[in-house]
Amino acid sequence: MSDTSENEQPRRRQARGERRIAQLLQAAAQVFCTTGYTAASTNAIAREAGVSPGTLYQFFPNKEAIAIELGDRLMHEMRETYGEALAPVDPATPLEEAIGSAVDRFMAFNTEHPVFFALMHGPDLPGGITEAHDQLHATLIGRVEGLLASLLPEAPPADLTRTAHVCLGIYKAGLELVLAHEGAERAAYVREVKNVLVRYLEPLVGDRLGRA
Amino acid sequence: MSDTSENEQPRRRQARGERRIAQLLQAAAQVFCTTGYTAASTNAIAREAGVSPGTLYQFFPNKEAIAIELGDRLMHEMRETYGEALAPVDPATPLEEAIGSAVDRFMAFNTEHPVFFALMHGPDLPGGITEAHDQLHATLIGRVEGLLASLLPEAPPADLTRTAHVCLGIYKAGLELVLAHEGAERAAYVREVKNVLVRYLEPLVGDRLGRA
Amino acid sequence: MSDTSENEQPRRRQARGERRIAQLLQAAAQVFCTTGYTAASTNAIAREAGVSPGTLYQFFPNKEAIAIELGDRLMHEMRETYGEALAPVDPATPLEEAIGSAVDRFMAFNTEHPVFFALMHGPDLPGGITEAHDQLHATLIGRVEGLLASLLPEAPPADLTRTAHVCLGIYKAGLELVLAHEGAERAAYVREVKNVLVRYLEPLVGDRLGRA
Amino acid sequence: MSDTSENEQPRRRQARGERRIAQLLQAAAQVFCTTGYTAASTNAIAREAGVSPGTLYQFFPNKEAIAIELGDRLMHEMRETYGEALAPVDPATPLEEAIGSAVDRFMAFNTEHPVFFALMHGPDLPGGITEAHDQLHATLIGRVEGLLASLLPEAPPADLTRTAHVCLGIYKAGLELVLAHEGAERAAYVREVKNVLVRYLEPLVGDRLGRA
DNA sequence: GATGAATGAGGATTCATTCAT
């Protein structure tokens, strides 16, 4: 009846739940990485998490929801780790440096969280109907747009969006290659991704530099 | 039962078989496009082809085999339509023209054969275990390498392969964006893809031009 | 922990328990009405009641028990509302009036408590294995027998029971029709039910009237 | 290539399928009778039929479809066995005879096909949303209306429909009682059902007889 | 070759019920 009992009892309960959720998400990450999103089964996720199927459904209504939550948490962690700082770029920063550091950070995060790729890639049907994927994609596009906005302050919104899509596409394609290689070759691919992006954005940004 | 029948019957049978195979592959293309490779079911393909599942298995041992054959035929048709010409490029051709025409041709083919994208994309698991996908990918890489070889005759093979992977990655990412849009926006994305590729390759090719 | 607490605590607990039980039964009524008895789930009942599944099982050992208790309370309320009066009928009362008022009262109760129908109907298997249903049914039959006994004092028990079953069957069938309609049509069906019962019982009762 | 081969091959195929369908429907009838429609599971039906679940789904898309087909076949058999003759009644026939023979025939059919009752009863939720049940019910109402139309040629359609619903309700309630008893008691209930119906319809038909 | 019936394991999801807290 005291405040503590009313606050802590539920907290302890929720704590167990939270642990289970984390455990399930981790298992889901594992399974998504191994088999891909489409082929991943809720039963497999539950098995990987060492719980019964019923338990999974106590926390998530379906596979989609798991993917969405996973994506949310990843984006959250990304923001926490690298800060909202992805966006604002000091106009004085040379383009190569800006791109280089952004790519490095993204890559670091993606190599540490391979699920991210699986989620970005999404289901294999061209149009990709999945909410999870769409949501993640939209968030990413937003962040890239933010970054680009600081680099290309005078670009019309439509162009900016298009450029963001192209950059993200390049990054995703590059990421696939990076993840597929190791060591020196991986590093080489990272360099290529940066190159492609820098060279692609250079002319767009050029005016700014020219004026400065 | 006579000798003649032994000569002609098989021919007729093979002809019928060929028709069936074409029919099945077309149906498979349709289904792959609609549902994606992973989610496509052999039963659905058979239904779409208007034949029984058993018939399908008379020509293909499994889903994989269908995808592989489909990829082969697509590559074949691509070669027939655009010729081996993709590769040899007159060293005098300006880079933009070479890239532009190659992208246009690829894009034309891909828009006419949407399956191609589904096959390239393959199942959604990162590492891509599927033979069908791998095979198609390898062939494509080969062709791109060929094209690049004529542009960068002095590049070491490892660099060439890497560059080919990057170019194909850019192209695939671009294709996804192109297919996702229509009209003017689609055209704009096509332009962007060309831009990206040209700007990426320019410095590599530069020496050649400089020398010329 | 003191003696007083042993006297008062239980009372408070019982009071709370009673409230919980009432709450659960009301929720169960709601769910039974919405989804039918067979399809009703204990989890759904608990959710509807705003408590956890565990709490439900603290008061009821299973779904059956809920239905039984619900039936009991309904019968109890029925008795309290309309009195034991259902049974004793002044022999001088004309049959139509006796039947008419009995049907009206039953119908009023049933329209106010739609669960009643769900419970009477019971699970959809012909033989009705459910205790809940059986118990309710038995009680109802008993009451109808009581009513009939006052109308047909000389009928042999076996006939009386049979007649009671027939009357209850007619009433239940009629109730279904009544509940399925509204307004004037509903009223018309109520009239029909009365008609059927009166006409069915008339000849059986006739002797009594003739003799009197 | 001859007509026979084209006609008979499929026929033989279909023959196997027809047998399976009959077998599945019979199994479904069994299961519906035992457990009721709502609680019946497709797996249980398949098991009862001695086939795998997949086989069941080759012929029926879901439980509903099984029930519908079962109902259709039952109605069909009913019509074939007792003829469309249920409807037209010679105006000279005494009411008791007409009702008596109709009830006898219905009862005979229903005792021989206990599923019928399960299907008529339908799922246990009051509103009964099931197509199978609705369809069967509609057909039955239609037939009863036909019968009544010949007895009450001057009744307005709305009354006729209502009367049909009441009669069918009485019959169904009676059937439940009849099926729940055996031997002499069962016979007694059959008599009661006839009584109820005759007494209910007598006054409505009376004019006709009066005039005759 | 062609058919379509048959399989049975596996998919997502639900549910009555139990148990630690």
Added chain:
DNA sequence: TATGAATGAATCCTCATTCAT
């Protein structure tokens, strides 16, 4: 008491594949 997490069998249904005809 109350909670809500946990269970695991059971639900419906699908699918790649095989096989008798």
